[in-house]
Amino acid sequence: MCWEPAINLDYAYLETLRRQHPAWRLLVADSAPLVASFLHRVFISPNVRVMAQADLAEALEDTLFGLRERLGEQAFPKSAQDYLNDWAANDKGWLRKYYPSGSDEPHFDLTPATERALAWLASLGERAFVGTESRLLTLFELLKQMSAGSETNPETRLKELHRRRDDIDAEMARVLSGDMPLLDDTALKERFQQFTGLARELLTDFREVEHNFRGLDRRVRERIALWDGGKGALLEEIMGERDAIADSDQGKSFRAFWDFLMSQSRQEELTQLLERVLQLPPIAELAPDMRLKRVHYDWLEAGEQAQRTVALLSQQLRRFLDDQAWLENRRIMDILRGIEGKALALRAAPVQGACMFMDDLAASLELPMERPLYNPRIKPMIANVALQAGDADVDVAALFSQVMVDKVALASHIRQSLQTRTQISLGQLLETRPLQQGLGELVVYLQLASEQPYCLVDESTHESVEWLAQDGITRRARMPRVIFVRS
Numbered sequence: 001m002c003w004e005p006a007i008n009l010d011y012a013y014l015e016t017l018r019r020q021h022p023a024w025r026l027l028v029a030d031s032a033p034l035v036a037s038f039l040h041r042v043f044i045s046p047n048v049r050v051m052a053q054a055d056l057a058e059a060l061e062d063t064l065f066g067l068r069e070r071l072g073e074q075a076f077p078k079s080a081q082d083y084l085n086d087w088a089a090n091d092k093g094w095l096r097k098y099y100p101s102g103s104d105e106p107h108f109d110l111t112p113a114t115e116r117a118l119a120w121l122a123s124l125g126e127r128a129f130v131g132t133e134s135r136l137l138t139l140f141e142l143l144k145q146m147s148a149g150s151e152t153n154p155e156t157r158l159k160e161l162h163r164r165r166d167d168i169d170a171e172m173a174r175v176l177s178g179d180m181p182l183l184d185d186t187a188l189k190e191r192f193q194q195f196t197g198l199a200r201e202l203l204t205d206f207r208e209v210e211h212n213f214r215g216l217d218r219r220v221r222e223r224i225a226l227w228d229g230g231k232g233a234l235l236e237e238i239m240g241e242r243d244a245i246a247d248s249d250q251g252k253s254f255r256a257f258w259d260f261l262m263s264q265s266r267q268e269e270l271t272q273l274l275e276r277v278l279q280l281p282p283i284a285e286l287a288p289d290m291r292l293k294r295v296h297y298d299w300l301e302a303g304e305q306a307q308r309t310v311a312l313l314s315q316q317l318r319r320f321l322d323d324q325a326w327l328e329n330r331r332i333m334d335i336l337r338g339i340e341g342k343a344l345a346l347r348a349a350p351v352q353g354a355c356m357f358m359d360d361l362a363a364s365l366e367l368p369m370e371r372p373l374y375n376p377r378i379k380p381m382i383a384n385v386a387l388q389a390g391d392a393d394v395d396v397a398a399l400f401s402q403v404m405v406d407k408v409a410l411a412s413h414i415r416q417s418l419q420t421r422t423q424i425s426l427g428q429l430l431e432t433r434p435l436q437q438g439l440g441e442l443v444v445y446l447q448l449a450s451e452q453p454y455c456l457v458d459e460s461t462h463e464s465v466e467w468l469a470q471d472g473i474t475r476r477a478r479m480p481r482v483i484f485v486r487s
Contacts, residue, residue, distance in 0.1 A: 022093035023117035034076065035087060035094060038063050040118050043110050047203060047291070047298045049305050053097075053106040057081050084108065112208040119204055185282040192283050199295050206302035226341050257303075267422065270296045300422065405437050405444045414448065418486040423456075426482040427463040435467035442467070442477065454485040 018024050026032055042048065042059055060080035067075055076083075088097035094114045097106050151157050174180070183191075260266060274293050277283055291298070413433055417424050426445060435441045442465060449455040458481040465477045 022111060022113040023120075025092060026094055026114060026117045027121075031076075034063075034067070036118055036121055039094070039110060039114060040122075044115070044118055047301070049207075049302060050100075050107050050109050053081075053084070053108065056108050057084060060084065110207060112204075112211045115204050115207055119200070188280060188282045189286060192277065192286065192288070196288070196292065199292065203298060203302055206299070206305070210302075210305055222344060226337065226344070264422075267296060297422075405441050407444050407448070410441070410444055411448055414484050418484060421486075423483050423485045425463065426484070427465065429484070430465060435465070438467050438469055438475065439477075446482070449482050449484065452484065452487070454487050456483040456485060457481070458483060 018028075026035060029035065038060060042051065042056065057080045060083060064076050064080060064083075078086075084095065085097070086092060088095040088108065093111055096109045096111050098109075099105075100107055148157065148160055151160075271293075274295070278288060278290075278293060414424075414429065417429060417432065426449070429445070449457075461481040462478055463481050465479065467475055469475050
């Protein structure tokens with residue numbers, strides 16, 4: 001028995017794939033060992049989503065230095081910056097080079113095709129054993145979920161629920177009698193191997209989801225640049241496409257996953273389960289990567305990156321709605337749209353060399369008599385007069401009663417508290433580190449909250465903050481709840 005593949009792997013399709021797909025180009029490239037090993041070490045292993053050009057170039061320069069020491073100076077003759085630009089070019093497509101909002105330094109990220117190629121290379125290594133039982137049980141459980149979830153007959157569903165209840169009662173009776181069947185070492189290792197693979201595949205899927213949303217954002221920007229009709233028709237078309245993406249199978253699955261993972265109770269449950277499983281002796285023998293302890297936080301970070309991509313799309317729409325020059329300066333907007341349209345047309349076939357020359361708008365003239373004359377400096381006259389001490393009675397205690405709050409230390413305390421949780425309120429922060437300098441320290445906390453873009457203020461909930469003043473009196477402040485969120 002065989003299954004019909006979803007894609008027909010005929011000669012024409014594979015030939016097109018060989019010439020155009022970045023993953024195939026990476027696998028057949030002469031420098032594939034360098035590219036794959038470096039990108040896996042820098043992006044995949046530490047789960048880094050985006051890296052600045054300076055940091056990435058420095059890491060690649062260190063790698064090239066070590067390879068040249070071993071293989072010779074001519075092994076990789078180009079500089080690290082040249083290699084990065086080459087890998088991000090259209091004929092390679094292994095890296096995505098872009099400028100984040102508010103930054104003039106280029107940043108790099110892996111493309112989904114590159115991550116799929118690296119995952120395939122990682123799967124070529126020999127495995128300690130090939131587990132089949134856990135995958136068979138997973139398939140059987142998926143079939144049962146689909147069958148039970150699509151059953152419309154109430155009697156059939158009740159019958160299935162009663163059967164499951166009887167099985168649970170029978171298992172509880174066996175446990176009470178001392179009969180507790182446990183998984184052997186092989187079964188534990190097999191299930192842990194399957195969990196590790198699925199956790200890594202999930203991170204790979206996030207980068208592809210983000211790539212799809214960026215494609216939508218790119219199409220929207222192109223449509224706005226070339227649109228010559230009314231705003232209402234454009235917005236209707238754009239919002240219809242955005243709703244179609246959100247209501248698609250991929251959009252619904254991503255939203256359900258995000259809602260599930262954002263639950264604080266689910267995060268705590270995942271943390272406890274991971275800690276307990278990694279401490280099991282059979283799992284410890286496998287020497288697992290300790291980053292698995294925080295794999296759910298890696299999922300959150302990858303999901304937040306996809307959410308930020310969606311936010312950029314919304315920001316682009318808001319800028320278009322607020323653009324009053326659409327009607328006031330129509331000629332200027334037409335010229336700009338013409339330039340954007342020509343730039344988009346040249347993207348597929350870039351022009352080699354200079355394609356435009358512009359003369360200076362006017363000559364720069366500077367007449368000699370327009371220059372300011374030299375003005376000599378006036379030398380101050382300092383009289384050597386002895387100062388006499390006054391006899392006024394001045395209280396100098398105010399000079400020594402000033403309080404200096406260490407803002408850096410408070411910010412470090414906030415960051416350390418957010419390493420083990422996604423959010424924390426100001427009241428919880430002060431429970432672990434009470435106020436030492438009174439109201440001034442509380443004001444610094446509020447200033448840090450106003451400077452953080454992810455900080456929230458819950459006006460509907462109030463909390464009290466207490467501190468001991470210098471006069472020995474306990475002071476209390478009642479204020480809305482301030483919540484610090486990990487960025």
